[in-house]
Amino acid sequence: QQQVKQSPQSLIVQKGGISIINCAYENTAFDYFPWYQQFPGKGPALLIAIRPDVSEKKEGRFTISFNKSAKQFSLHIMDSQPGDSATYFCAASKDTGFQKLVFGTGTRLLVSP
Amino acid sequence: EADIYQTPRYLVIGTGKKITLECSQTMGHDKMYWYQQDPGMELHLIHYSYGVNSTEKGDLSSESTVSRIRTEHFPLTLESARPSHTSQYLCASSEYSGDARGYTFGSGTRLTVV
Numbered sequence: 001q002q003q004v005k006q007s008p009q010s011l012i013v014q015k016g017g018i019s020i021i022n023c024a025y026e027n028t029a030f031d032y033f034p035w036y037q038q039f040p041g042k043g044p045a046l047l048i049a050i051r052p053d054v055s056e057k058k059e060g061r062f063t064i065s066f067n068k069s070a071k072q073f074s075l076h077i078m079d080s081q082p083g084d085s086a087t088y089f090c091a092a093s094k095d096t097g098f099q100k101l102v103f104g105t106g107t108r109l110l111v112s113p
Numbered sequence: 114e115a116d117i118y119q120t121p122r123y124l125v126i127g128t129g130k131k132i133t134l135e136c137s138q139t140m141g142h143d144k145m146y147w148y149q150q151d152p153g154m155e156l157h158l159i160h161y162s163y164g165v166n167s168t169e170k171g172d173l174s175s176e177s178t179v180s181r182i183r184t185e186h187f188p189l190t191l192e193s194a195r196p197s198h199t200s201q202y203l204c205a206s207s208e209y210s211g212d213a214r215g216y217t218f219g220s221g222t223r224l225t226v227v
Contacts, residue, residue: 034215043203043218044156087154100146100161101207101216106154 003027004092006104013111019077021107023090028071030092034101035064035075038087047088048075080111116140119204119219126194126226134189134222136204145187146216147171147179148203156203162187194226 005024013019023033034049050057050064050073057064063076077084090104117138126132138145147160148171158171162181176198177191187206191198201223205216 036216036218041220043205043220044216045218046215049215089156100158103156106156108154 003102004090004104006090006107008107009105010108011110013077013080013109015080015082015111015113017080017111019075019080019084019109019111021075021088021090021109022072023074023092023104024070024072025092025102026071027092027094029094030102032093033064033066033073034091035062036089036091036103038089038106044087044089077109080109082111082113085109085111117204117206117217117219119202119222121222122220123223124225126224128193128195128226130194132191132194132224134202134204134224136187136189136219137185138187138206138217139185140206140208140217141184142206142208142217143184144207145181146205146207147177147187147189148205149173149175150201150203150221160189194224196226199224199226 035047036044037047038044061078066073091101093099120135143164157173159175160179204219
């Protein structure tokens with residue numbers, strides 16, 4: 001049972017374009033939604049995270065949009081660069097006790113020059 | 114500098130050998146995790162720990178075992194390696210702290226069993 005569904009599995013975007021990766025979750029108790037970026041040969045690294053009390057969070061070219069009623073959140077990469085080519089994972093967790101992160105299945109992003 | 118270290122980075126080993134993958138963190142995090150990442154990217158949780166002397170099995174069944182004798186150290190052991198164990202193994206740690214609930218991952222160990 002996949003609690004966090006991520007799409008697309010792969011994405012090709014031209015340099016300067018907008019990359020959009022979507023995630024949907026089932027559990028309404030989730031209240032922390034991070035995105036991770038993974039380069040080949042490295043472990044995932046926290047990129048940006050959002051709590052459900054806001055609908056959008058922006059850090060540089062990276063923006064999380066959050067739709068609580070639809071139980072969806074997405075990562076937007078503005079002005080995509082070849083250096084953004086990586087695998088991106090969304091995740092979610094609950095704020096009670098020791099709640100492990102539930103990861104999406106990942107999206108391979110390729111930004112063409 | 115606070116970080117999480119995994120050794121070795123790459124390991125090629127014969128079938129039947131016993132191996133231990135090392136993971137150490139300098140952040141004082143209580144919680145630590147082992148993930149297996151297949152070529153299809155997906156992260157599968159195989160073990161986790163709440164703290165010293167605590168170990169739990171994850172969502173994906175694994176023939177490996179772990180121990181947590183010290184806060185900073187969370188090694189993973191395979192008693193008898195098989196080709197089906199070939200994969201990338203990622204160690205991570207975390208500390209619940211308000212919005213800072215993110216995981217810090219190591220760079221991984223790529224294991225090949227021949």
